[in-house]
Amino acid sequence: MTPDERPPSARREELLERAYRYALEHGLSELSLRPLAAAVGSSPRVLLFLFGSKDGLIRALLARARADETAALDRARNAGEAGDVGAALRTTWEWLAAPAHRPMLVLWLQAYARSLSEPDGPWAGFARQTVADWLDLLAARTGGDRAATDAVLGLAVLRGALLDLLATGDVARTTAAVEAYLRRVDGPS
Amino acid sequence: MTPDERPPSARREELLERAYRYALEHGLSELSLRPLAAAVGSSPRVLLFLFGSKDGLIRALLARARADETAALDRARNAGEAGDVGAALRTTWEWLAAPAHRPMLVLWLQAYARSLSEPDGPWAGFARQTVADWLDLLAARTGGDRAATDAVLGLAVLRGALLDLLATGDVARTTAAVEAYLRRVDGPS
DNA sequence: CCACTACTGAAACAGTCGTTTCAGTGGCAG
């Protein structure tokens, strides 16, 4: 009998939220139960009981991180008029560049990288899914093939600038690059 | 007395090369000495002797990976005429999109992500350094401020498209996006 | 009161980790 994870409960969600905040500070790669349990005021015994296994915990944390990402996705969806890819990109970049979101984005990149080198385990499919989510959003604003390519390119600009920003912390330089792109795609008018 | 790592020797470089190939298959995050030693036909004792510590080994592997990156950087430097950023980007993308380089690039992304969440340890500075290397190259081809921004943007396009490619494996779609960008930056002429 | 569910503490299990200790190899210079 594989120990199943418990259905959502008050205690489970409280501990998940605290564990998520702990993961934002310490990263997911080196997470281990005993220090985590001590930090969130619990015990390894309880974490295993509520989440079934460490993999179950990681899956739950990844899902929690995806909830933050979905929030950003919705914000982009409601930005500007329908069909206005530029507005969606601009809004999303503002969100990405906000210093408060940096720990979450580092966590996101970690999960992305890990899911590439470990097709099995709780990380599986994270990268593929996150790409698909964003492309769906951006492509839904468009019609033809050329516009689909624009969505792929726009997403690449955001993600590449984000990589740069996370490494250097240089908001001004990376924002200038994103805006240079938007100026070209919107037309110089 | 901290156990120092030995100077380069025939045996050291041979084992480093084998360990590098092992890391390309299994990733760096979960690397541990005993399985690695078994795979490369050695023992933990010898790896510690030659590299001083596990951190020393990782530093050596990271440096080895950087050697591959430097090769790509030189290829970009020699592409097209001086001042032709587009040619450098195009050449680099061909290199990035080659299936043979994929394991190395996944490894690169792993190191990048890890160096963001762990400022100390052997990973330190990897992300910042790799960004700086490429920006130096691309910016050296240019003069004014606008061109510097173009370099940042061009690099972002490559890295963003690479993230997409590594997750989805879709060479055609990501290459189309990169070329759409190059067409705009070179001008429609 | 009683049974039931949800949760918890303490301790132990078997395994892996990086590293160290001790004791050697084989080869090559003097």
Next chain:
DNA sequence: CTGCCACTGAAACGACTGTTTCAGTAGTGG
């Protein structure tokens, strides 16, 4: 032959890993 040097094997050390066993506790509904 002697001494030095690069390298190696076997075994152990203590710390840490996820997980399990056993034994509870608090609260709630019948």
